[in-house]
Amino acid sequence: MERISIGPPDGMRIAVKDCIDVAGFSTRLGSRALADTPAAERHAAVVQSLLDSGCRIVGKARMHEFAYGVTGVDSGGRGPLNPLFPDRIPGGSSSGSAAAVAAGEADLALGTDTGGSVRVPAACCGLFGIKPTFGRISRLGVTPAISSLDCVGLFASSMPAIRSAMAALDHTFENQVCDVRKVARLQVRAEPAVQRAVDEALESTALEVTPASLPSFENAFEAGLKIIAAEAWQAFGRYADDPRIGPDVAARLRAASQVGADELVEAERTRERFTAEVAALLQSVDVIVLPTLPDFPPKRSEIGDARQLVGITALTRPFNVSGHPALSVPLLTPDGLPVGLQLVGGKGDDARLCALAARLEQLVPCIIRPESE
Helix, strand or coil: CEEEEECCCCCCEEEEECCECCCCCECCCCCHHHCCCCECCCCCHHHHHHHHCCCEEEEEECCCHHHCCCCCCCCCCCCCCCCCCCCECCCCCCHHHHHHHHCCCCCEEEEEECCCCCHHHHHHHCCEEEECCCCCCCCCCECCCCCCCCEEEEEECCHHHHHHHHHHHCCCCCCCCCCCCEEEEECCCCCHHHHHHHHHHHHCCCCEEEEECCCCHHHHHHHHHHHHHHHHHHHHHHHCCCCCCCHHHHHHHHHHCCCCHHHHHHHHHHHHHHHHHHHHHCCCCCEEEEECCCCCCCEHHHCCCHHHHHHHHCCCCHHHHHCCCEEEEEEECCCCCEEEEEEECCCCCHHHHHHHHHHHHHHCCCECCCCCC
């Protein structure tokens, strides 16, 4: 993390992902190709809102180059350490933001989530991480400027910090008492030990849990890959042959250039269909529950070709396609491994998700909590 200090010395400490503008500092998106980028002239809207609420910016956090990677570790093995689980990847692309909070260098961090890039690092690093409803939080001053998937999101080690920051970023956000009674346990493909951790956490609550499915779930994942590829090529394709960018990102960009118009039309049809399926399910339950990751975070020494690990986002990416808010709650298995419990709510129901997460924080014994507690 590039250390800086802006704001009152006693304010909540905030780390900012390097695709979000901080006035006086270059926004480099984790890329050597942008090393000579001029300093931003003004703060991104989210940064200004947090400063206005009395927070202190303490650093620009590292990230997977161009936010186009899921591991947080480049092809040379470089990337932030996962502070709580050092043999595991920190998760991408908001790796540095998650690592800063997990290491105690920040109380809260800003990240961005286009296919899971807040929720995945949160699950890997043992943190709470929220992707708000698409469009709820301003992206003014965030790169890329245009996206149909991306949301500014938040990391913290406890829910009070998340709720406080959400209120600062959106003045319509109000804390509420948890009124969630019935949840849908989405049936998805995931490792049995991960599924078991999620189900055991739910068993320690008084929630009514009903199994459910979304017929277009896996198609929505594929649609998300097509859409993000097309938008990444539009934003960063000019760097595909730049020798300064990492080979993993270069290869993904070149592949992105091959997404055809017909594929995008079909992806948008899937988006519409899947969004309707999620909305219909949420008519009969308060919240949808599923794992954040389909497996435990990969070991850092075993990631090989990072492009082959895009399946890490199999359970997060569909909700970028639909635009629904989603929040990852950190669980610890008896074997000492991190698991994310993902909550998904109706559009605009961010406060309700936060209320449920705060309730789970109080009730569930295997929640990962800061050592200071």
